[in-house]
Amino acid sequence: MKKNTSAVGEIKVSRGRLIKRDLRNNWSIYIMALFPLAYFIIFNYIPMGGILMAFQDFSIKKGLWGSKWVGMEQFIRYFNGPNFWRTFRNTLLISIYGLAFSFPFPIIFALCLNEVRNKKFKKVTQTISYLPYFISVVVVVSILNDFCKANGVLTQLAAAFGDTGGALISRPEWFRTLFIGSNMWQHLGYNAIIFISALAAIDPELYEAAVIDGAGRWKQTLYITLPGIASTIVVLLILRLGQIMNVGYEKIILMYGPTTFDTGDVISSYVYRVGIIDGNYSYSTAINLFNSVVNFIILFLGNTISRKISDTSLW
Numbered sequence: 001m002k003k004n005t006s007a008v009g010e011i012k013v014s015r016g017r018l019i020k021r022d023l024r025n026n027w028s029i030y031i032m033a034l035f036p037l038a039y040f041i042i043f044n045y046i047p048m049g050g051i052l053m054a055f056q057d058f059s060i061k062k063g064l065w066g067s068k069w070v071g072m073e074q075f076i077r078y079f080n081g082p083n084f085w086r087t088f089r090n091t092l093l094i095s096i097y098g099l100a101f102s103f104p105f106p107i108i109f110a111l112c113l114n115e116v117r118n119k120k121f122k123k124v125t126q127t128i129s130y131l132p133y134f135i136s137v138v139v140v141v142s143i144l145n146d147f148c149k150a151n152g153v154l155t156q157l158a159a160a161f162g163d164t165g166g167a168l169i170s171r172p173e174w175f176r177t178l179f180i181g182s183n184m185w186q187h188l189g190y191n192a193i194i195f196i197s198a199l200a201a202i203d204p205e206l207y208e209a210a211v212i213d214g215a216g217r218w219k220q221t222l223y224i225t226l227p228g229i230a231s232t233i234v235v236l237l238i239l240r241l242g243q244i245m246n247v248g249y250e251k252i253i254l255m256y257g258p259t260t261f262d263t264g265d266v267i268s269s270y271v272y273r274v275g276i277i278d279g280n281y282s283y284s285t286a287i288n289l290f291n292s293v294v295n296f297i298i299l300f301l302g303n304t305i306s307r308k309i310s311d312t313s314l315w
Helices: 002-025 027-055 073-080 084-102 104-114 119-134 137-148 153-160 172-200 204-212 217-241 249-255 258-264 267-277 281-310
Strands: none
Touching: 002 027, 027 073, 027 281, 073 084, 073 281, 084 104, 084 172, 084 258, 084 267, 104 119, 104 172, 104 217, 119 172, 137 153, 137 172, 137 249, 172 217, 172 249, 172 258, 204 217, 217 281, 249 258, 249 267, 267 281
């Protein structure tokens, strides 16, 4: 027993010396690591204490620890309210449509660029494609408003195909299409970067061997390219599922109006109105917490299914 105790003590001492030596040799790296660590602690972990407001009748005067505890009252109020089904349905539909259309397009775009042999044309096309990402959301919505007003280009184009409803921007049936379509245009090139990088990592000898075996472009894509980036696609899809209920309120509140509330009002825009404008902090916190819980459940289910089907998962 004494020998075992002394051996454990020696291991602890040696580990301590290694840690001290590592800190002394790499002190500059640890100092740099403090800044992102401090960022996440201050802006991500400390604010989690505010979740308590979802279970309180929060008062600024009484503070977080002095406000009345009401339990699940705020959640029940939202679930029984007239805005629950509308905001939940719109958030889910916009997210699902966005996932169905926005997620595959960067992959297809990256695959198309991968087949281009003219390097100059390839670089110019890629640069042009991700330039819209750096345009402000306010500017994007302003452009959208100009194009979709009564005499706008897109409205006139829709009229040429038989649409007679007038300005697209003020019509509820067009809101989701315009929102998702403008998102696809703005984020296409930027989202394709990671797939282009994954394609560049595929061993060129695999393509050479496929050519020798008589495989054409389509078979090379099907049996080499897609399997080569499959893990990247799965991981990004799981991460996207974890954000499926997060529809940014900034673009929504810039786009929607009284005529498009029925199809444009989502959970995040509703939280903005009741929390920031009306000052009902407990109610808005409860709604946002519900939204986060739904995201977590979908992320967990997506990761579990992916691990069983493809052996690729986040954890």
